[in-house]
Amino acid sequence: MQELIKLKPLLSEAKKIAITHHYNSDYDALGSTLGLKHYLEKLGHTCTVISPNSNAAYMNWMPGIESVLEYEQQKEETQKVLDEADILFCLDYNIFHRTKHLAPLLEAFAKTKVLIDHHLEPDLASFDFGTSTPSKSSTAEMVFDFIQDMEHDAHLDKHIASCLYIGTVADTGGFRYPSTTADTMRMAARLMETGINTSHIQERAFDTKTEANLRLLGYVLNENMQIFHNEHSALIYISKEVYKKYNIKPGGTEGLVNVPLGIGNIIFSTFMVEYENEVKISLRSQGSLDVSKISKENFNGGGHKNAAGGRTEVSLQETLDIHKSILINYKKQIETCYNELQSAL
Ligand SMILES: [Mn+2]
Missing domain, CATH: 3.90.1640.10 (inorganic pyrophosphatase (n-terminal core))
Structure with a gap:
């Protein structure tokens, strides 16, 4: 080239x-x-x-x-x-x-x-x-x-x-x-x-949100957000049923993955949506934590260091299990990155 x-x-x-x-x-x-x-x-x-x-x-x-x-x-x-x-x-x-x-x-x-x-x-x-x-x-x-x-x-x-x-x-x-x-x-x-x-x-x-977008946000933050304070990590997921119930349109979940990063000690956020034959995953991080690598190694994906995407062809439950294993396997890296961010500025 x-x-x-x-x-x-x-x-x-x-x-x-x-x-x-x-x-x-x-x-x-x-x-x-x-x-x-x-x-x-x-x-x-x-x-x-x-x-x-x-x-x-x-x-x-x-x-x-x-x-x-x-x-x-x-x-x-x-x-x-x-x-x-x-x-x-x-x-x-x-x-x-x-x-x-x-x-x-x-x-x-x-x-x-x-x-x-x-x-x-x-x-x-x-x-x-x-x-x-x-x-x-x-x-x-x-x-x-x-x-x-x-x-x-x-x-x-x-x-x-x-x-x-x-x-x-x-x-x-x-x-x-x-x-x-x-x-x-x-x-x-x-x-x-x-x-x-x-x-x-x-x-x-x-400023493009609809009432349905905001109600969905309220629902998932209440029901489907998990915060793992010790791992500085968060997870939000949306099942097929919820996707249908809230009549979500393409782009309707844009930005949801970033919401948990608003909590001061959370530096790694995962967002999953279940579709008919796949689960789509968005990952966000702060600092040196490389989520494109995490996505490549676990979710067949890639992207940027702090913003990546991926997908699985297994069930939502199995995808949630992969997330669990990520929190264990990358715990040290996340901790190191968190400490770097605390000492920065
Ligand atoms: Mn771009």
Whole structure:
């Protein structure tokens, strides 16, 4: 894979460009892809953002979202865009299977493939150009860096800025996670200078709860949250029955995994949802505790050091048993990490 900036000559004349992100989009996935689209269109290219599946309705405020193709609903249109595209951009994922059913189409794409991503363990051999930097706060920040490296700062406008801003805010937990750097803050300042209303953007982005969401939160915190004070750990789980009873929509449990970290001595949080044939798991940690490693070793998953996902194909009860064994097997590491955090600052 060649450096991203080596792509510059290819972008010197108008191209047809397809831009993709991972399955079940989040604000960084859509913010980075739409931000890149708005930028590349200013250079005269024709761009289409392709989402592997439907995007949550609460994201419909994003500039350009109405033009996004959703593969699972628009298979023929997607195939046509990919057939005609000269360049395929892959953002906020680094291996094709993260796009699920869209993956075979992307693997078959025979022209230039470009990676921009910040997850661990990239499949570099699949891409011609790109950048893979796990220390970066967000893919949105990497798109900003690309625009700077192209010496196109003057092209930044409100549409590009809104998209990149919300992607970064979401992936840094509001500039809170350790991936937030001085560069991240300088970028935020530059994006604000375009005139975007950051306060309004965050209200539109995050004040999206429904009454059912809040009642579900009340229920699971009361009934299905376990706190293991000695292990500095917490667990929340949702069974199939509860999922149905509260009529949970995709994205409706977003952020629940972070809630127990609000307890001062909790630094490791696990969240499980039981579906028909699988249990999906989200893991969060603070400090040096590497949950992407824990997920890889126990839940067939991966992600970032402090935020990872995984899944099992066994019952919820068996998955809860795996969690029990994690608390035993990693107790020392969790303890060490907790002590580091106590002595920090
Ligand atoms: Mn991201």
